[in-house]
Amino acid sequence: MSERSxxxxxxxxxxxxxxxxxxFAASLRRRLEQExxxxxxxxxxxxxxxxxxxxAMVHFRVVxxxxxxxxxxxxxxxQAERVPFEGHVSHYTVNTELTVRILDDPAAPPVVPNYxxxxxxAAVRSIERAGGRVAASEIATDGGGWAxxxxxxxxxxxxxxxxxxxxxxxxxxxASGDVGLVFIRADADxxxxxxxxxxxxxxxxxxxxxxxxxAVARVGIFDEVAAFGREATPSVSLYFVVDALxxxxxxxxxxxxxxxxxxxxxxxxxxxxxSDDQGTEFGLMAETLG
Amino acid sequence: xxxxxxxxxxxxxxxxxxxxxxxxYLVDRCGDRVVxxxxxSETFLAAVAAAKRPAAAxxxxxxxxxxxxxxxxxxxRRRSRDEHLVRDVSDxxxxxxxxxxxxxDAMRALQVLERLNGDHRTALTLRYVDGLPVPQVAELLxxxxxxxxxxxxxxxxxxxxxxxxxxxxx
Numbered sequence: 001m002s003e004r005s006x007x008x009x010x011x012x013x014x015x016x017x018x019x020x021x022x023x024f025a026a027s028l029r030r031r032l033e034q035e036x037x038x039x040x041x042x043x044x045x046x047x048x049x050x051x052x053x054x055x056a057m058v059h060f061r062v063v064x065x066x067x068x069x070x071x072x073x074x075x076x077x078x079q080a081e082r083v084p085f086e087g088h089v090s091h092y093t094v095n096t097e098l099t100v101r102i103l104d105d106p107a108a109p110p111v112v113p114n115y116x117x118x119x120x121x122a123a124v125r126s127i128e129r130a131g132g133r134v135a136a137s138e139i140a141t142d143g144g145g146w147a148x149x150x151x152x153x154x155x156x157x158x159x160x161x162x163x164x165x166x167x168x169x170x171x172x173x174x175a176s177g178d179v180g181l182v183f184i185r186a187d188a189d190x191x192x193x194x195x196x197x198x199x200x201x202x203x204x205x206x207x208x209x210x211x212x213x214x215a216v217a218r219v220g221i222f223d224e225v226a227a228f229g230r231e232a233t234p235s236v237s238l239y240f241v242v243d244a245l246x247x248x249x250x251x252x253x254x255x256x257x258x259x260x261x262x263x264x265x266x267x268x269x270x271x272x273x274x275s276d277d278q279g280t281e282f283g284l285m286a287e288t289l290g
Numbered sequence: 291x292x293x294x295x296x297x298x299x300x301x302x303x304x305x306x307x308x309x310x311x312x313x314x315y316l317v318d319r320c321g322d323r324v325v326x327x328x329x330x331s332e333t334f335l336a337a338v339a340a341a342k343r344p345a346a347a348x349x350x351x352x353x354x355x356x357x358x359x360x361x362x363x364x365x366x367r368r369r370s371r372d373e374h375l376v377r378d379v380s381d382x383x384x385x386x387x388x389x390x391x392x393x394x395d396a397m398r399a400l401q402v403l404e405r406l407n408g409d410h411r412t413a414l415t416l417r418y419v420d421g422l423p424v425p426q427v428a429e430l431l432x433x434x435x436x437x438x439x440x441x442x443x444x445x446x447x448x449x450x451x452x453x454x455x456x457x458x459x460x
Contacts, residue, residue, distance in 0.1 A: 008446060011399055011418035015355065018314035024327050025309055028334060032302060035338045094323075162324065171317065 018174055019097050022217060023054050051116050053199030054216050056162060057099040058179055059112035060238055063278040065089040065104040071255055071276045072102065075248065076177030076240065095171030098179040098218065109156040110281075111236040112148070113182045113219060115199055117159045119143040124159075126198045127151075151194050153186045153234040177248070180241025180285045181218055181266075186234040188213050188223035206267065239283035244290020245270045252276075252284075262289060301341050301349050305334070308351045312358045319362055319415055321404050329365055333358045359420065363430050366412045402453045410445035417442055 019025075062068035065082075069091040072078050080091035080102070088105040117123045121143045124134050131152035139145040146160035184191070188203060188211070195201040195215065203213035203221060211227035214220050224232040242248045249259040249272055256277035262270050269285040276282070312333055316326035336357050337349050403411055403419070416427040428438035 008414070008418045008449075011403070011414070012421050013318060013400075013419050015311055015315045016318060017310035018317055019310050020313040020327065020330065021323075025306075028309070028331055029302070029305060031331070032305065032334055032338055035335065036302070036341070 016171075016173065018095065018171065021097055023051050027051060052118055053195075053201060054116055055098065055113055055179075055182060055218050056116040056160070057101060057114035057158075058182060058238060059101045059103060059108060059114065059158065060280075060282070061106075061108045061110050062102055062104055062276070062280045065091055065102050067278060068102050068104070068276060068280065071257065071278075072177075074255060075251055076242070077173055077175045078177070079171045079173065079175075093175070095173060095175045096178045100179060109236070111182065111238045112156045112158050113184075113236065114158040114160060116162060117199070118161055120145045120147055120159055120161055123147060123198060127159075130194050130197050132157075132194065132198075151186075151191070151198075153190055153194075155184055155186055155191075155234045155236060177240045177242045177284075179218055179238070180269075181220055181239040181283075183237040183239060183283070184215075184219065184221045184234070185224045185232055185237075186221055187225060188221055191215075191221050237281070237283055239271065239285045241269075242284060242286045244288045245272060245284060245286040246290045248284055248286070249274070259284070301334075301337055304349060304351070304354075308354050309334075311351050312354050315355055315358055316362060319419060320365070321400075325365065329358060329361045332361045336361075359416070360430065363412055363416070366408045369408055399453070402449060405452060406445070406448055409441060410448050413438065413441050413445045414449060 066089060069078070069080055069082070073080070077095070078093050078100075079095045080093045083090045083092065088103060090101050090103040093100045093102075120137070121139050124137055124139065124147045127134055127147070127149060132149055134147050134149040136149075137145065137147035139147070144161040146158060148156075148158040150156050192201070192203045192213075195203075199216075201215045203215055206212045206214060206220075211223040212220055213223070224230075245262055249262070252259045252274050258275045260273040262272050264270050266285060268287055270287070270289055272284045274282055274284055309330065313326055313330045316329050317323055320326055320329070333354055337354060341349060400419075403414060406414070413427060413431065416422050416430055417424065422430075424438055424442070425435050427442075428435045431438060431441075433441065
């Protein structure tokens with residue numbers, strides 16, 4: 001005779017640690033330090049305003065979103081919420097530190113960095129004044145909403161005020177690959193002018209003589225024209241960061257993708273230019289080869 | 291003057307290790323990252339307040355998870371009030387004890403849980419997802435053990451219906 005068991009016992013869940021967004025973690029730590037009187041501040045800034053101008057999400061265009069989700073789910077352990085919309089499918093990752101929206105809208109740019117802003121209406125005016133373009137927007141009466149377009153060099157961008165987005169299934173495991181870097185190739189002087197006004201960025205040269213500039217966490221600008229003295233079309237590439245490069249590269253090949261040779265051309269990181277099994281290009285970065 | 295700062299320093303020293311645990315606990319239970327961030331903030335701010343008290347108790351990760359659990363219950367209670375979801379469910383057909391022997395699909399099981407009304411969801415989460423004994427659930431809910439047992443019976447019945455129908459009872 002089998003022992004009776006209550007099906008509700010299947011609901012028991014151990015606590016699975018999950019890294020929160022790094023900006024949130026840093027912001028909360030500062031708040032705690034302030035509350036504990038450990039840090040002198042010029043004035044309290046609300047956590048949401050403090051995060052203005054930081055990277056909040058990345059749109060990553062693929063050929064077929066379901067197939068891509070299968071690929072990256074296997075590769076990085078991603079879990080996502082599937083959202084069909086206007087004939088296209090999106091997958092929003094739910095277990096990465098930074099949300100990746102995998103989407104198969106062929107009209108979308110390959111990579112669109114999404115930045116947080118508190119006042120979308122003001123940001124739209126700022127984009128237009130600075131020579132950028134707003135292609136679509138939905139702005140609420142309180143200044144919230146979103147706006148999508150491009151900067152004055154044609155680099156795509158999306159601005160939004162994060163809100164109470166709808167509920168989704170909770171993740172059951174941590175991802176092994178996350179957004180490491182949004183790599184923007186553009187004229188650094190123009191980018192500095194545009195994004196300083198719009199998002200408050202101050203570009204910091206990686207080291208004297210470098211043509212690579214750090215903008216905000218996970219976003220960098222490489223002035224390819226200045227570096228190589230040749231014309232280059234402004235563009236955005238997406239790098240995913242993993243613990244070690246070699247095992248992930250091997251897995252990409254096993255899954256039917258392609259991985260280029262490992263380079264060490266990005267500070268302490270080893271990198272590899274890769275593509276998934278549908279030919280969508282992305283980069284990998286890791287501090288060790290493994 | 292190192293003395294008064296020691297509990298605060300201990301909290302900050304714990305912060306990097308504790309935050310993923312607290313955040314993971316909250317995301318897993320509430321399924322909403324923004325809410326989880328709010329509740330994690332409230333949890334750590336409560337820890338700061340505790341650390342400032344004279345003869346402050348040592349803050350540990352289990353202690354922080356316990357605070358986070360209280361914050362989650364408060365959140366669901368507020369949400370129930372705000373959305374007028376609290377209903378006095380008196381379904382006599384459901385007032386029977388009920389070892390349910392169905393095999394639950396883990397992912398769907400949690401999705402169904404998220405669609406239940408506030409009281410039911412809170413009670414089932416504390417009792418089954420967190421695995422707390424009924425008296426502790428009662429304490430967190432501010433009810434008697436007897437009332438909590440009654441609530442759990444109704445919540446299980448509501449859950450079973452929702453799981454079978456594919457819809458919640460909200």
